[in-house]
Amino acid sequence: MEIALGKMAEEKASTTEIRAYADQLVQDHTNVDQTVVAMAQKSGAHLQNGAAAHREGRHEIVHEKQLERKLKSASGPDFDRLFLQQTSSDHERLIRKLQQDREDASDDDLEALIDKMIPILEQHRELAQILMKKEQT
Amino acid sequence: MVEGSDAANLQANGAVYRASPGARFAAGIAAGMVGGILMMGFMMTYASVTGAGVTMPLKALGALVYGVESLIAGPTAMLVGALVQLGFSMVLGILFALFVSRGTSTIVALFAGIAVGIAIWAAMDLFVLPFTNPTMAARIALMPLAYFIAHLLYGAGLAMTPAFIRTFTKERLNYGGERVAETRPIRKHRLLLWIGGIFAALIVALFVASFFLDGMIRARTQAAMNQKLKGYHVALARAHLQLVGGLLTLNGLKIIQQAHPHPAVADVPMMRFHIEWKELLSRRVVADVLLSHPQVHIDQTQLVSEKNDRVPLKQKGWQDALEAVYPFKVNRFTIDEGDVVYIQDAVNPPLHLAKLNFTTDNIRNIHAPNNVYPSKVHANLVIFGTGRATIDGHANYLEEPFPGARTRFTIENVPLSALDPEIRQINLAVSGGRLFGSGLVEYSPKVTRIQVDNVTIERVVVRYVHAPATQQAEAQRVKATGKQIEKQNNRPAVDIELREFDITHSSFSYTDKTKDPNYRLFFNDTDIALKNLSNHQQQGPADLTLHGKFMGSGDTTVSGDFLASQHGPAFNMKVAIQNTDLPSMNDILRAYGRFDVAAGQFSVFSEVSIKDGDMNGYVKPMFANLEVYNYQKDKNTGVLHQAKELVIGGASHLFKNSSTQQVATKIDLTGKLTSPGVSTWQAIMQVLHNAFIEAILPGLDRAVRPNAATDTNRPAHRARSVPPPST
Numbered sequence: 133m134e135i136a137l138g139k140m141a142e143e144k145a146s147t148t149e150i151r152a153y154a155d156q157l158v159q160d161h162t163n164v165d166q167t168v169v170a171m172a173q174k175s176g177a178h179l180q181n182g183a184a185a186h187r188e189g190r191h192e193i194v195h196e197k198q199l200e201r202k203l204k205s206a207s208g209p210d211f212d213r214l215f216l217q218q219t220s221s222d223h224e225r226l227i228r229k230l231q232q233d234r235e236d237a238s239d240d241d242l243e244a245l246i247d248k249m250i251p252i253l254e255q256h257r258e259l260a261q262i263l264m265k266k267e268q269t
Numbered sequence: 270m271v272e273g274s275d276a277a278n279l280q281a282n283g284a285v286y287r288a289s290p291g292a293r294f295a296a297g298i299a300a301g302m303v304g305g306i307l308m309m310g311f312m313m314t315y316a317s318v319t320g321a322g323v324t325m326p327l328k329a330l331g332a333l334v335y336g337v338e339s340l341i342a343g344p345t346a347m348l349v350g351a352l353v354q355l356g357f358s359m360v361l362g363i364l365f366a367l368f369v370s371r372g373t374s375t376i377v378a379l380f381a382g383i384a385v386g387i388a389i390w391a392a393m394d395l396f397v398l399p400f401t402n403p404t405m406a407a408r409i410a411l412m413p414l415a416y417f418i419a420h421l422l423y424g425a426g427l428a429m430t431p432a433f434i435r436t437f438t439k440e441r442l443n444y445g446g447e448r449v450a451e452t453r454p455i456r457k458h459r460l461l462l463w464i465g466g467i468f469a470a471l472i473v474a475l476f477v478a479s480f481f482l483d484g485m486i487r488a489r490t491q492a493a494m495n496q497k498l499k500g501y502h503v504a505l506a507r508a509h510l511q512l513v514g515g516l517l518t519l520n521g522l523k524i525i526q527q528a529h530p531h532p533a534v535a536d537v538p539m540m541r542f543h544i545e546w547k548e549l550l551s552r553r554v555v556a557d558v559l560l561s562h563p564q565v566h567i568d569q570t571q572l573v574s575e576k577n578d579r580v581p582l583k584q585k586g587w588q589d590a591l592e593a594v595y596p597f598k599v600n601r602f603t604i605d606e607g608d609v610v611y612i613q614d615a616v617n618p619p620l621h622l623a624k625l626n627f628t629t630d631n632i633r634n635i636h637a638p639n640n641v642y643p644s645k646v647h648a649n650l651v652i653f654g655t656g657r658a659t660i661d662g663h664a665n666y667l668e669e670p671f672p673g674a675r676t677r678f679t680i681e682n683v684p685l686s687a688l689d690p691e692i693r694q695i696n697l698a699v700s701g702g703r704l705f706g707s708g709l710v711e712y713s714p715k716v717t718r719i720q721v722d723n724v725t726i727e728r729v730v731v732r733y734v735h736a737p738a739t740q741q742a743e744a745q746r747v748k749a750t751g752k753q754i755e756k757q758n759n760r761p762a763v764d765i766e767l768r769e770f771d772i773t774h775s776s777f778s779y780t781d782k783t784k785d786p787n788y789r790l791f792f793n794d795t796d797i798a799l800k801n802l803s804n805h806q807q808q809g810p811a812d813l814t815l816h817g818k819f820m821g822s823g824d825t826t827v828s829g830d831f832l833a834s835q836h837g838p839a840f841n842m843k844v845a846i847q848n849t850d851l852p853s854m855n856d857i858l859r860a861y862g863r864f865d866v867a868a869g870q871f872s873v874f875s876e877v878s879i880k881d882g883d884m885n886g887y888v889k890p891m892f893a894n895l896e897v898y899n900y901q902k903d904k905n906t907g908v909l910h911q912a913k914e915l916v917i918g919g920a921s922h923l924f925k926n927s928s929t930q931q932v933a934t935k936i937d938l939t940g941k942l943t944s945p946g947v948s949t950w951q952a953i954m955q956v957l958h959n960a961f962i963e964a965i966l967p968g969l970d971r972a973v974r975p976n977a978a979t980d981t982n983r984p985a986h987r988a989r990s991v992p993p994p995s996t
Contacts, residue, residue, distance in 0.1 A: 163321055
């Protein structure tokens with residue numbers, strides 16, 4: 133989802149910094165995705181496609197659809213604000229989930245991968261919050 | 270400064286060169302910059318290739334000043350990052366220059382530089398970055414190996430410090446002992462330095478440029494291969510040609526059969542070509558090819574399509590396609606952890622060859638070209654899950670008209686039951702059974718040699734079913750097998766030798782579904798030993814022994830020898846089957862004699878010898894404790910009243926029993942083979958059939974017929990059915 137959001141923001145963001153941020157999001161998440169897929173192939177695990185993997189319930193699908201509609205209809209500073217809020221909360225949620233997954237994981241490689249992913253996600257969250265502060269001032 | 274009397278010495282010795290602090294300082298800066306540029310160039314290239322973005326390293330460095338915002342701060346942060354990199358590089362270079370001199374050798378400087386590079390890497394990774402630049406630390410964690418290599422490159426740059434010192438050393442004394450103005454260094458040294466610098470820059474540029482050619486290389490490689498292939502085409506996901514070193518890597522190569530494209534018949538995750546550098550010493554530029562984890566996946570449809578194709582598989586252009594990819598001839602070929610799966614049908618498990626490792630070297634016969642087989646070959650693999658095979662030997666790939674090879678093989682624990690679905694096509698069914706063996710195979714345009722030292726099959730159950738639908742095919746198969754064997758008999762340049770073949774604890778059964786009722790004969794708990802089987806007469810006869818239980822009860826011993834005679838079949842055979850439980854043979858008695866028995870034991874003794882067209886021998890069946898009841902008392906059918914003529918005997922009544930009331934009788938087997946040209950194999954089969962089936966049963970019938978009238982008042986007993994063989 134972050135990749136999709138990032139690609140949307142690359143086109144619709146109103147400032148250079150937010151576009152740069154979106155570009156960085158897309159690059160980092162694509163890179164991490166490839167690393168995860170390669171690791172899954174190596175270990176023989178079967179990965180669901182992106183949409184199915186993120187599904188946790190019907191309300192999640194509805195929420196994603198609503199968000200997509202909102203972002204598509206927004207533009208300018210409104211889009212920027214929505215985008216930054218969404219990525220900030222998404223990353224917060226992802227970081228918590230990964231920290232929990234790391235505690236549950238028994239595989240060394242998986243733990244190492246999570247250890248590498250979390251700092252990158254923290255950087256994204258921090259950037260989103262910095263940009264949101266700049267937007268407010 | 271040198272004065273006075275020293276000047277005379279100097280005059281005698283010539284000019285003197287000393288490194289000034291300025292020279293050291295400049296050298297340190299220059300070497301540090303070279304190292305810094307090498308390091309940054311490599312990191313940027315790596316980041317670009319791996320999708321992290323070519324500017325990521327600069328942004329990460331800029332985070333020292335801008336923090337995490339350097340990731341979005343644009344060119345300013347990158348410029349700051351570049352300056353940070355160069356600044357630190359120069360400072361460290363100056364420090365390095367304090368510890369080396371203009372006299373330090375290149376090797377020593379290189380070792381020292383690399384050691385310093387590693388030390389800097391360790392310090393940065395463990396102590397400096399996590400505290401001073403966590404943004405960069407997080408990014409480096411995604412490419413740890415690249416970061417390490419980058420520091421090695423930095424160390425290589427530092428190693429240029431002595432050379433720079435020599436270049437920048439300017440103070441010397443003239444012959445008058447006066448210090449003269451600083452002069453330029455000797456042109457030769459500067460020229461060498463410039464050449465070296467340009468060369469290094471060129472290498473870096475080629476290295477970087479390689480990554481930008483990937484798309485073009487991929488498209489061209491795929492097109493070149495597809496132009497050469499017939500009936501197949503390839504799809505290539507990625508390709509990378511490293512211009513420095515000539516290393517070509519293909520990733521995600523799929524080979525697809527055009528007739529049946531799904532699934533792909535081969536999937537090669539990585540295929541690598543590189544120049545075999547050691548052969549440059551032999552003044553040959555040749556290639557080393559590696560296939561990493563290739564997977565071959567064939568189903569029956571694809572196999573049949575390939576078999577029916579007019580163009581044989583080896584002529585589909587494989588070699589041309591390989592040569593179209595890389596400009597140099599292949600001299601070494603390796604398969605690493607290959608996998609071959611053949612899917613027979615939707616019901617049976619696939620045949621699987623796994624962990625296939627294959628290496629062959631010296632393909633171009635660069636070394637030992639006069640040897641018959643100059644190229645080394647090694648392979649090992651897992652067969653059908655539990656079996657293992659190892660092949661070691663030599664080959665000659667340049668032999669005409671086809672390559673030859675001579676290899677030793679060892680096979681262990683191969684489950685024969687995996688072949689069951691395939692061999693059912695020849696009326697055989699196999700269950701259980703493990704194959705062990707070793708020997709030598711040599712195949713070339715000049716000679717074919719198969720020398721099996723020993724083969725052992727343990728605990729196999731083999732069933733042959735003779736069915737109405739396949740009768741004709743079976744007869745043709747026997748004939749064709751016989752012809753093939755005869756063809757190889759005493760054939761020059763073909764040596765087939767089986768030194769020892771053992772089958773232990775096994776069962777063999779023959780079911781005849783063409784008769785009514787169907788009957789089944791079997792041997793269980795059987796051990797067979799075959800020694801010295803050869804296709805050449807001068808190797809002497811092969812010895813066969815068999816011990817087992819006929820129909821689960823009759824102690825059986827068969828011994829014999831047979832020879833690949835040039836004058837027709839030649840064999841001697843002794844058979845003894847004792848105390849077979851006769852009711853277990855009721856099916857065959859009903860099928861041929863239309864009667865069955867309630868009790869009795871059957872024994873048979875036989876000796877047969879065939880040589881030079883003459884057959885001598887006898888068959889002596891014996892029955893004891895016989896109790897017979899008519900199977901169909903109202904029917905005078907199914908009784909063989911006379912022996913069938915022996916196919917391979919001249920006399921038409923050769924096997925006709927004499928009229929005797931005795932249960933035991935001796936049947937002579939004497940005569941001439943009417944078809945001396947039949948194979949030994951066919952002759953054995955025919956004797957067995959005629960002597961035991963056609964002769965004994967009619968004899969039994971006549972022996973018991975006089976008692977049939979007195980048996981009709983006895984209550985009918987249901988004859989026991991033939992028990993299945995124990996396995």
